Amino acid sequence: MYTHHSLLLTPGPTPVPNKIQHAMNLPMVGHRSSDFEAIAKLAFSGLKRVFGASHDVIILTSSGTSALEASMRNLINPDDHIVVIVSGAFGARFQQIAEAYSHHLHVFNVEWGESFNTEDVLTFIQSIDHPITAVFTQYCETSTSVLHPVAELGHSLKQFNPDIYYIVDGVSCIGAVDVDMERDQIDVLVAGSQKAMMLPPGLAFVAYNDRARTRFSQTNSPSFYLNLSKHLSSLEASTTPYTPNVPAFRGVVQYSQMIKEEGFQHVVKRHNVIRDALRKALKSLSLDLLVNDDAASPTVTAFVPKDHDELVYIKEQLAKTFNITIAGGQGKLKGHILRVGHMGFISPNDLLPFVSSLEMILSTYRNENYIGKGTKAFLEGIYHEL
Ligand SMILES: Cc1ncc(COP(=O)(O)O)c(C=O)c1O
The missing domain is CATH 3.40.640.10 (Type I PLP-dependent aspartate aminotransferase-like (Major domain))
Incomplete structure (x- = not known):
């Protein structure tokens, strides 16, 4: 840890x-x-x-x-x-x-x-x-x-x-x-x-x-x-x-x-900015998103690891090595997707440890260098919205 x-x-x-x-x-x-x-x-x-x-x-x-x-x-x-x-x-x-x-x-x-x-x-x-x-x-x-x-x-x-x-x-x-x-x-x-x-x-x-x-x-x-x-x-x-x-x-x-x-309009915007930046970051790490951009919730994002073993590895490593808890799928999506919540008491920078941990986990698991890719996409996403 x-x-x-x-x-x-x-x-x-x-x-x-x-x-x-x-x-x-x-x-x-x-x-x-x-x-x-x-x-x-x-x-x-x-x-x-x-x-x-x-x-x-x-x-x-x-x-x-x-x-x-x-x-x-x-x-x-x-x-x-x-x-x-x-x-x-x-x-x-x-x-x-x-x-x-x-x-x-x-x-x-x-x-x-x-x-x-x-x-x-x-x-x-x-x-x-x-x-x-x-x-x-x-x-x-x-x-x-x-x-x-x-x-x-x-x-x-x-x-x-x-x-x-x-x-x-x-x-x-x-x-x-x-x-x-x-x-x-x-x-x-x-x-x-x-x-x-x-x-x-x-x-x-x-x-x-x-x-x-x-x-x-x-x-x-x-x-x-x-x-x-x-x-x-x-x-x-x-x-x-x-x-x-x-x-x-x-x-x-x-x-x-x-x-x-905070102002409620700002609260709404904050959630939208996080959603959009996170989606860019996940895509840049070659992770598929379950939902198209036009139907994406500002509060939770589901992504699809390459296969079941990768899914288990990501969720376990996030928890064991980085102390980060995300959710799996439910019902018929159990074992197919992972879900990350980003709602409530959350600001854009709070997602950075998640994105950077994913970079490290995927770099190890896929034996490919992802370091800096997700965080760059994420930061560019929020920077333009400040
Ligand atoms: C959309 C939606 N409806 C209903 C519920 C059920 O809420 P609770 O578990 O608080 O009873 C949940 C809980 O996750 C939910 O996400």
Whole structure:
């Protein structure tokens, strides 16, 4: 091992800044107190900016999947027909949730590694011989590192039928993308704390528009902990229906403050600059990228080593020799790709040790000199964007 510092480059959980850790370490307060109400009020409203939401955002003390499930339970009646776009492991998660509740499910499959084609989704919906109540999709499909054109689909869907609910899972990109629920025609947008929002795992977020809010109180699918109307009533009183993760709420307040200080447009740009420079660096090391440039997520990048042995060697050497953790593939991409996360509390230079370590690892493994190639491409990528 050559480094004392570990570098966590998985697509979540991601590093948590000291400022957030300190905020979370402040003395505990009771959750039925005016102290907590003040924290909760700031937390709910502070999230509006990153979600592009016009209402305060619901915070659940549970992981991202709970927000996926909540969005389905609270918008869909048992006899409704829904479309789920499956382009990777997390689309499959939406599918599993729907199957667990025996919803009338129509799956639109997308090749893993590609983004959906809006016209094809529309054609699929038109071919279903039953009105569709809702469409569910990922924004960033973390398992493939694709960023879907969610705004384009939002417009097309609402033009086709303004009554359709459009639900977007932004777990792995909210906090890094320029989203506006009204502009992009999204009814419900969900996320989790442990990714681009640079908080520890364990909170889930649900942003909603007026239509969705009304619908929450009209559907009759059973739910208890995840009953969003209950969460909304509490939110209006600056509290939560059940015991919240009080320290993490403090973390959310600190996060919103940090985003405000940096400026959200700058946060978005920072992620885009890192993505583009990293893609150049990986290409310069003769590593294939799973996803085309026009569908590449600003938060995670999947690359394809030459073969399985090289893949294992890269991942192991990064961990053992350089103390750098990246992620492997999921589902049918397991053993075929590696994924490097670059979201949240990350600046361009933070990726340099990863790129330089890859140069050394590949030079040894392929017996070819890559020294300086990846870092040059990476630095040129960021230098021009400073
Ligand atoms: C796009 C997406 N959706 C949902 C989830 C599930 O979130 P959690 O593991 O916090 O339940 C993840 C987690 O990686 C994700 O990336």
